[in-house]
Amino acid sequence: MDLFIDENKLNDEAKALLAENNITVRPYNDIYEEVKNLKAGESVMIDPMKLNYALYNNIPEGVEKIEHQNPTILMKAMKNDVELENxxxxxxxxxxxxxxxxxxxxxxxxxxxxxxxxxxxKLEEFRKEQEGYIRDSFEPICAYKDHAAMMHYAPTDESDIEVLPEHLFLTDTGGGYIEGSTDITRTFVMGPVADELKTHFTAVVRGMLNLSRAKFLYGCFGYNLDAIARGPIWDLDIDFKCGTGHGVGYLLNIHEPPTGFRWQIVKSKNEHHKFEEGMVLTNEPGVYVEGSHGIRIENEMIVTKGEKNEFGQFMHFETITFAPIDLDGINPAEMTKFEREWLNNYHAKVFEKIGPHLTEEEREWLKEYTRAI
Structure with missing residues (x-):
């Protein structure tokens, strides 16, 4: 078997492992000539979403082209127990x-x-203090006030502004560690905010936690569940013009196919596969008001199996992101009893898991910001 790859991407250990398994490493671009050697009557699997036209055009006439998604995509998306623990x-x-x-x-x-x-x-400094940190998993999005209304804003020397004791600050970042990659968004209340911003903040939190606690039957797709997260935001006659979540790779691409959360099918996004056990996805609804503010709260979740009975295999999500959700932005009166209970239970876990790793001052502060509401 031949593997066409840039050899610089392989260390000596990887090369030895491939050789042990009778896999020959060849230069990446050799594939363009190699496909010409296919014979009429033979078959080749191609992924139209990924295959470029030059390579497709080199496949000889008479060779059967089987259109199918690259099978390794689903294999990578369904993490094993060791990967999930890491x-x-x-x-x-x-x-x-x-x-x-x-x-x-x-x-x-x-x-x-x-x-x-x-x-x-500063966040990079805190991440570097953690054992096994490698790098940021993507360019950090740190946005204050109306800059946060731009979903993929990244500060530059020209756009960088000072954060004052007022309004909202959004941070959407991730860390790459030996054990895997992360993607987390939090919006911090930096000082007094208008009631409208609190209503928007509360709706975003409600959408995120409602999707977090969803139960569903095996066979559901992202578009079956997306409205659960958008519901509290749609109730305000507001929407956010992006997906609600995406798959996350294991120290690979942060946006990993083949599934995600959207209310409509967008074929080019390659996110239209049913949820499988072991997939890791983000859950990140938001509100973005041009010229004013942006709010996003994002946790990652694992797809897990629940009860199986005469109705089928039930599934649910296990939240694996643990950091406080700023209570200064929440109006508890706009939440249901079940939503408050979920948030209180989540914050109890945050204090239990994160508190022991903080200084005494930080731990006392965290106790206040994970209090029951």
């Missing part, structure tokens, strides 16, 4: 870093100069 460990480390950032920003804003970029650098 990913959970990575999220504890990342939760420590994000919690430290939240404490640092909320206790220092107005006392020292904090900007979007300096906040991003």
């Amino acid at each position: 990913i959970k460990n990575a999220h504890i480390k990342d939760g420590i870093a994000v919690t430290k950032l939240m404490h640092w920003m909320k206790t220092n804003v107005g006392k020292i100069k904090i900007t979007e970029m300096s906040a991003a650098r």
